[in-house]
Amino acid sequence: MTTEATLPSTSASPTARHLWTRARGITLAFVLLLAGAVTLAALRSDARHGALDPRSADPYGSRAVAELLSQHGVATRVVTTVADARAATGPDTTLLVADPDLLTKHQQRRLHAATTDSGGRTVLVAPGGWSVKTLAPGVAADPAASRESTLSPGCALPAARRAGTADTGGIRYTTTLRDADECYPSNRLATLLRLPAPSGDGDTVVLGAPDILFNDRLDEQGNASLALQLLGSRPHLVWYLPSLSDSSTTAPDDEKSLVELLPAGWLWGTVQLFVAAALAALWRARRLGPLVPEELPVAIRASETAEGRARLYRKTRARDRAATALRSTTRTRLAPLVGLPVAQAHTPETLLPALSAHLNSDGQALYPLLFGPPPGDDQALITLADRLDALEREVRRP
Structure with missing residues (x-):
């Protein structure tokens, strides 16, 4: 006779059924979270389909403003490459850049060089700190966005005074140019700038929000009037929609760092979270020392x-x-x-x-x-x- 034999199976070896029973709650929560993320992404993608596209009739499209401009004799043409946008610049042309932050530094420099002495108008829609310094030298984007959507002109620019209040609240800008028109201020910072060209012919308009161009916002406030005056000053309107297919104009030095890819304010927010976590750890930490015996508060039978x-x-x-x-x-x-x-x-x-x-x-x-x-x-x-x-x-x- 020998000592007690090794048990063939023990409770320390859980079966597949036990594993599923323990993990089904976490698995169900993960599946629900994943399904919610996919649904939300699909809804957002569908809602923003054709955003700022003059051919799109979606709520965030801009077909309505293109139709109004057509009725006033302004022809709208859509381009998707920097080369086409550069070739279309001229004294009788307004160039609208729908999303300047999608352009690389190399593309921004080429576009700015073409529009500086073109004699026409360039409209930059909601450029951030990544692009506004290159496309509009002397202008800087404020990290804090405007808390108000509808603002009053607050300047002497004729187009703004005729339009009245408009939904320009968004990115706010500061400029060092003395002859710039600073309009629609929010906490003393402008959400619309008009910068005359150094040569005296043409100008650049920096618009802090795209709301006045959306189909579902065009009939509100003075949005339609402001949009028609900003985009209809020349007989030709070139609507530049940056696209991923425009890869021939990229340069090796255009890659953004991780800090540049983060939205404004996220870096400081992350630092604050780390500081708060460190303070919480210090607050909850216990001093190291010898163990102190304590009597139990109750006697357990x-x-x-x-x-x-x-x-x-x-x-x-x-x-x-x-x-x-x-x-x-x-x-x-x-x-x-x-x-x-x-x-x-x-x-x-x-x-x-x-x-x-x-x-x-x-x-x-x-x-x-x-x-x-x-x-x-x-x-x-x-x-x-x-x-x-x-x-x-x-x-x-x-």
Whole structure:
């Protein structure tokens, strides 16, 4: 006879069913989160389809303003490359750049060089700090956006005074040019700038928000009037929509760093979060020192501890561990009763002969009870506990 055999399976080896039971909540939450993200992305993509495109009738398209300009004799042409935009510049042309921040530095420099002395008008729609310094030298974008959407002109520019209030609230700008028209201020910073060309012919208009060009906002406030005056001063309007297909004008030095790709304010927000986390860690940190014993606030009975452990065994179906604990404890109590040291309580070759001599019975019959395999179900575990109790009572009997 040998010591207790290795158990074929234990509760420490969870089955696929147990793993699924534990992970199904997290998995369901992840699936719902993923589905929500995909749905939101699809809705946003659909809502912004054709944004600022003069051929699009979507709410964020600009077909309405193109139709109004056509009725006033202004022809609109859409281009998607810097080369076409450069070729179209001239004294009788207004060049609108729909999303200047999509242009690389190399593209921005080429476009600015073509529009500086063209004698026409260039309209930049909501350029950020990435592009406005190159396309409109002397102008800087303020990191904080305007909190108001509808603003009053607040300047002497005839187009702004005739249009009145308009939805220009968005990016705010500062300029060092003295002859610039600063209009529609928000907290003393302009959301629309008109910059005369150095040569005296032509100008550049920096518009802080694209709202006055959207189909669903054109009939609000003085948006239509302002849009027609800014875009209809020349007989030809070239609408430049930057595209990914325009890769021939990129240069190796146009790659943006990670800091430049982050939106304005995100860098300082991230730094503030790290500082807050560090302060919270210092606040919650505990001083290192020796352990101090403390008395328990309540006395817990041994029976409650045993019942709690039994419930844990039952919850995890750990019948093997429960049976091992019952047998080991019984053997430890039986060994002194038959004259053996506790160290030999778990050796069948020593314990079983001593028990047989004490009970005048066959030791082979006691082996499955004290060193047998784990029970197969809860009822077998209960039966095992009863038999172990009966054996201990028999040994203790005088």
